[in-house]
Amino acid sequence: MFLSKLFLPILKEVPSEAKIKSHQLMLRTGMIKQSSTGIYSWLPIGFKIMKKIEQIVREEQNKIGAQELLMPTIQSAEIWKESGRYDDYGEEMLRIKDRQNKEMLYGPTNEELITEIFRSSIKSYKSLPQLLYHIQWKFRDELRPRFGIMRCKEFYMKDAYSFDLNDLEAKKSYNKMFFAYLKTFKRLGLTAIPMAADTGPIGGDLSHEFIILADTGESKIYSDKRIFDIDISSYTNQDNSINELRKQYDNFYAVTDEKFNKESFEKKVNKENQIITKGIEVGHIFYFGDKYSKPLKCSVDLQGGKKVDVKMGSYGIGVSRLVGAIIESKFNNNIMKWPHSVSPFDIALIANIKKNDNQTYTKAKKIYDYLIKNNIDVVFDDTEENLSSKFKKFDLLGIPFQIILGSKSTEDKFEFKEIDGETKLLSLEEIKNHLNKIK
């Protein structure tokens, strides 16, 4: 992609309405644009990053055998009345009347609808367990939206639902998701810690929030700091391995404030290991048994003919929010560095092109062509801006690698730089190999 052609409306100033760094950076680098209060359009760079996050979330869901489907954004109020949540759910639910005066709503979550799909599709215990998920826009009519896409009205979320025969099996599904979440966040370059949490309007008695540390986070957390050192890389998605992993986490105290108990905290965590800080919730998982299956009559036939209500859990990841969460975690000292897995481009090609300077342009174009040919997604800054402005711009864009075509390059060696690291002189082949190693 040529920078001159990219739809990238960069702002010169930090917009004053943006209070936290992710909101500031996303507006400044033209990732998003507010269309009305708390509702945003995703411009090409922001969209691309979100799509990459979505794909990683999807792949990790598929790896544990979850199947993707897609429920609509607009739901009928009827099933929410069946479950009893239509009245319970507050004003954050966007209620709509269609032209025939039928009560509809913009789904803030999908427990009811997936239960309705399941009950009319699956009849026998033989078809269990099932894990179903979708990635869909949700709406929450926030009274005071803030922090850009971190607390907005229309947001993109992955929500999965598990269906099992009994508590024991259901816990296995819960643990699978627990595992998939840790893997997902790791691939996104984040250390997200599962913290015992309250279940809120979803309900149930077992719940974890996955939280990354950030000063701007809205979740208060209390934990044993050693929980941050658990290495998940050696675990697999087999039940035994996942059980071991769960035990590792259960060894350490880690809760959100609704679950906080001063006495247990003091007792279970030595002074020097205590952390009391803030974080951003990027995922939340729930086990709630028959809370929805019972009122909605979602049962399966057992071998003898008896019916049993299925045991359910639900599992959310804030896909659009993760874009902001990654920025909160990776944007420091005016330099952003996207994890390579979600970077809008693999590499930036920054050339010092002056007016009527055909030579540098031609050289840069050759490098560009080589990279494209080798399936490396490069953005080429073909503008005539001066180099120092270009560097500042790319510090914000956060593409982790750069080729700089300035005074130090030779005929076949080029300045190659990791955004927060040293510069090396490398050949194109060396650069290609380096990038392929990381992929």
Added chain:
Amino acid sequence: MFLSKLFLPILKEVPSEAKIKSHQLMLRTGMIKQSSTGIYSWLPIGFKIMKKIEQIVREEQNKIGAQELLMPTIQSAEIWKESGRYDDYGEEMLRIKDRQNKEMLYGPTNEELITEIFRSSIKSYKSLPQLLYHIQWKFRDELRPRFGIMRCKEFYMKDAYSFDLNDLEAKKSYNKMFFAYLKTFKRLGLTAIPMAADTGPIGGDLSHEFIILADTGESKIYSDKRIFDIDISSYTNQDNSINELRKQYDNFYAVTDEKFNKESFEKKVNKENQIITKGIEVGHIFYFGDKYSKPLKCSVDLQGGKKVDVKMGSYGIGVSRLVGAIIESKFNNNIMKWPHSVSPFDIALIANIKKNDNQTYTKAKKIYDYLIKNNIDVVFDDTEENLSSKFKKFDLLGIPFQIILGSKSTEDKFEFKEIDGETKLLSLEEIKNHLNKIK
């Protein structure tokens, strides 16, 4: 994927509410499930097909240099008042009031919002031309939804927008889209013909509907049948080549009924070439100049400092509707055949497994493992249903290729069948090579 694990609620009977074959097939094969009148959930098989269609649409948009972004589903009424369409647009627009009584709406299309994004992002003529698109859910509050996802309320659409300096440049953008549409539909296995059409609520003076022939279509068309024989394969996306292609199509009379004129039809088309029939609209493109840029004050600075309103067009493809349109075109005599490009699986492995028949299962599993290892997306019918039921089921599922593990297979040769074709005995390697050739 093992069929026994796939979330695939197949119905035994054709649901009586379904009047056309795409609606019938989609319900029967568990591709969709109605969640409320005119609103559907997409179950795994249906979802997968729609995603493949979406990806082909996306690739062809990218090839002509269009950039993807994403606008929200919920829009503020304000910009619709600016353009004057808020009152004009009828009751099909789903109007919403949020908790603060602000007038919002569920976007049925995005001319206003994209114009608003553009006017606040692009200031200079130097940044033109621009092609922007998104693929997003839309809502149309149909009074009488019908034909399943063909005429429903919540639907998935690609809509693109072009921005140019003058009419001449704008026509080039229009023609590029014209070209991309023909390529897109061809990759989907469809012969879609551009027909001169009315512009309706979008406005403008130049418009084509892309239509595929189908008895159940809601568009009446009048055309010269020779237009169906135009071969687009030798054209490229260079302006000259596209001009030639446009000329080819302009040679033949082809209009929808609002544009029909009996006299010109009789004059321009010989009796033996006249077609009067029905079709399904799968795409619609418009050129409307400054219809939106003028009221919304979307202008760019010219070289001398003068401002000019940008010239715009818009370009829609019904992504969810295409799923139904392909079925209408490819489902005949109770046999469906998905084009390989959008088939839910590359191949079906149908084994005659009887109760306690470990031998056949083991043999089938080996074939399955081989295909998976070679990146062939296979669904393995591991159930104990009898073979003739399995065949009937797969006739409806429409996966174009099958390996049948029945009586005729030898140790290393297997029955390989194209769904509407002959059966051959092939080795696994031959099957693999055959599939790779098609990809």
